[in-house]
Amino acid sequence: MIDVGALRALRAVAASGTLARAAEELGFTASAVSQQIKRLERQIGVPVLAQAGRGVVLTPAGQAVVDSAPEVFQALERCAEAAQSVSEGAPRGTLRVAAFSTGIRGLLAPAVARLSTRCPDLRVLITEQDPDRALHSVDTGTAxxxxxxxxxxxxxxxxxxxxxxxxxxxxxxxxxxxxxxxADVARPLTADDLAGHAWVTSPPGTVCHQWFRRLFADARAEPDVRHLVDDFATQLSLVGSGAVIALIPRLARPPLGDGLLARPLRRQPTREVHAAWRHSADASPAIRAVLAELALEHLPRGRVSGRGGGPLVQ
Incomplete structure (x- = not known):
């Protein structure tokens, strides 16, 4: 009988290319992962890895095992979901969630707070990961x-x-x-309104920097960027000085307090947020419970009003 942990270790090595990176992903030492791979080779009777420079590659037999692994994990997951359904489908156990930082702050944190009361037997473990890495983690079973x-x-x-x-x-x-x-403009802001003002922005390569560049795509002059800061709380500190303004997503924004305000744009930049899970876990009571909380309407923080009747989102 093939050990499930060893099978998961081989799949992680296949995805990452080295024992060290696979160990980091799985939360083990490289030595422990190596022992799991050796145990798997003893169980099936053939080598599954071969050295390739500083890394490793799958042997043909190892590739065949990895190709069959998703069916094994899906069958095991369906087995667990069936057991949970028999016990009235109550959300319980541990659910591992991988998410981007502002999604954790604006969506997951409120949801987990509500779940702690509604589902006391469910333990949610959150790891911050970028979207590509988070999807990989779910696909490989580490989330x-x-x-x-x-x-x-x-x-x-x-x-x-x-x-x-x-x-x-x-x-x-x-x-x-x-x-x-x-602050005295009593309507959604346009690119013309923003021209000539100094900014603090997120660094290039981030979604918020892409939003910022798109605001000025048709401008004749480059915007006056004084600071490049990745942390939104630090951006708000600089905005509080009165010298700069910032483009910040609502999920990333704490309550602004009395000294700051947020103005909407005529062409609002947006990003869509999705949840993803394995098909084999569709019936999971724990996943369904978290999705139900995430689907609740998230109202803007504070009130919506403004000077002279203009919109103001706090």
């Missing part, structure tokens, strides 16, 4: 559920083993000090 966002309007490609569901649309607003000249 049960992923929360991911699209990149520049394009969703991260999902393995065929996963189910995806749209959960939320995140929106970006311009945040400024209440004394800033734009």
């Amino acid at each position: 049960d559920l992923a929360l991911v966002h699209d990149a520049d309007g394009l969703p991260a490609p999902s393995p065929p083993s996963l189910t995806r569901r749209h959960m939320h649309t995140d929106i970006g607003d311009v945040v400024m000090a209440r004394a800033h000249p734009l």
